[in-house]
Amino acid sequence: MSVPRSAFSAARAMKHVLAIAKRPHPVGSAEHDQMRDYLIAQLRNLGLDPQIQNATGVCTRSADAGRVQNILARMPGRQSGGPAVLLVAHYDSVEAAPGAADDGAGIAAILETVRALRAGAPLLHDIIVLFTDGEEPGLLGAAAFVREHPWAKDVAMALNFEARGTTGRSLMFETGPGNLDAVRVLRTVPGVTAGSVFTTIYRTMPNDTDLSELALLGIPALNFAFGDGADRYHTSRDDIAHLNTGSLQHHGQQALALARAFANGPLPRQRTGDAVFFDLPLIGFVVYSEKWAMLLALVAAALAVVVIIRSRRESTRFGRDVVLGAAATIGAVVLSGAAAYLAGLVIALLHTIVPWGGAPAWSPVYWAAVAILSL
Ligand SMILES: [Zn+2]
Structure with missing residues (x-):
């Protein structure tokens, strides 16, 4: 069955995973450079004008720093140049893992999302694609973007895609401050898995993703990850054979639906308090104010x-x-x-x-x- 051009297709996204997750691609490796070149070429194929941000990233949450090459592209909306929706995934892997899930799935989901967006009607606001570098050594690319890139001030909503396993549903596990507004938009997406109990526990945990650095922008945000098969996380078995295509599809259909909803809605978003939310069988996704x-x-x-x-x-x-x-x-x-x-x-x-x-x-x-x- 062929998927419509304006819809997200894990089969199409999987071609990117096949290209980028054959071998580990940690910062400083030849495979990392090949990955960077591949992503630049793919963004050009999508009709965008990608750029590389060469910078020194300094993590604000640990004593880590290093040179990074972030990959960015901006997809103009009808009101171009103003507030924008940021789609984020990191393109480096750890040394042990080919990184099919972490974070090949996030990268592939965003590439396929941008393709589907460009196949549909133009959006109201800009989409900024940010493929961060040096996430694994300490969120270095995200830190450099927040600190130095001129587009950082335009970001009005951030959507980050990660993995802590190789299979399972793509759980929305972290939000920005005052999440009632963002979670109400999330409710419009079918098949969401999320709960304020998870986001509340996550806020107390020391775990980090790029969103920890992006949080310094003080913007609303949603963070997605699948985490089943966690024993394969950061190992040689985070590979193409173990990545569940269903997890990739779940990542991507949420990325596409939310990119459309936020980029066609009002930006910046209204400030709200936090929400209580959970998904129930048959009833669906329940959201109410804290x-x-x-x-x-x-x-x-x-x-x-x-x-x-x-x-x-x-x-x-x-x-x-x-x-x-x-x-x-x-x-x-x-x-x-x-x-x-x-x-x-x-x-x-x-x-x-x-x-x-x-x-x-x-x-x-x-x-x-x-x-x-x-x-
Ligand atoms: Zn990761």
């Missing part, structure tokens, strides 16, 4: 009081039932948390015994995340 959370909690508490009063009239063993019920509820939470924590300990122990790859250095964070999620 302001409603306290009210909903009070309503739930009031309903609990009503139930207690009613059951007190009906039951002679009221006191014992309430205590047992409350104890069972709290006990279940504590036990499931403890079980998950123990499971995390076992997994971390296995990591030290079996050389699975992955990132055992994160294991304390991992235990905490598993325990919190189990609640």
Whole structure:
């Protein structure tokens, strides 16, 4: 079945992955230079006028610095030169990994998105494509863009695409500040996987992507990554054979739909507070303002009081039932948390015994995340 030219096609995007993820392409390697040249050629093929930003990137979150070559292109909208939507992925890999998923999938998703955008009607605002360099050694390209590139001040919305595994759904796991507005737009995209519980936990974690540097722009942003098959992350098995085409499709259809929605909508976006959001089977994606959370909690508490009063009239063993019920509820939470924590300990122990790859250095964070999620 052929996919319409204005739609995202993972089959078309996969051709880019095949071209760029044959071998690892860390900063300083010949493969890295070939990758840069390939991306420049592809952006030219798409009718854009790509440029290279040669700069020294200085990470603001660690003591890392180095020379980078960011690749940029600007797709003009009908109101060209003003606020723009930024599409970001990094084109360097770690030394061990061919980087089919991290971040070949992000790069390929953006190239195919730009192709589909150019096949459709012109957008209102500009799209800026940023293929960052030196993400793996310390977000160096993103830092250099924020600090030095003249287009940085035009960015009104940033969409970043990453991977922490080779398969699974492309989860929206991080937002910019005051995310209610951006998440409302996200709701218009079919098949979104996201939850404010994930974005809230992520804000407390030390993990970084290019968005950590772009956050200095203080702009709204959405960050996507798939993370199943995490044992292949940063290993030789982050390769073409293990990249799930479905994950690439999920990355890309969200990139395309959001690029269209934000570039055709008002820019800069209105300032809002944070949202509570989650996706449910059958019901779909639910979004409401964080302001409603306290009210909903009070309503739930009031309903609990009503139930207690009613059951007190009906039951002679009221006191014992309430205590047992409350104890069972709290006990279940504590036990499931403890079980998950123990499971995390076992997994971390296995990591030290079996050389699975992955990132055992994160294991304390991992235990905490598993325990919190189990609640
Ligand atoms: Zn990455």
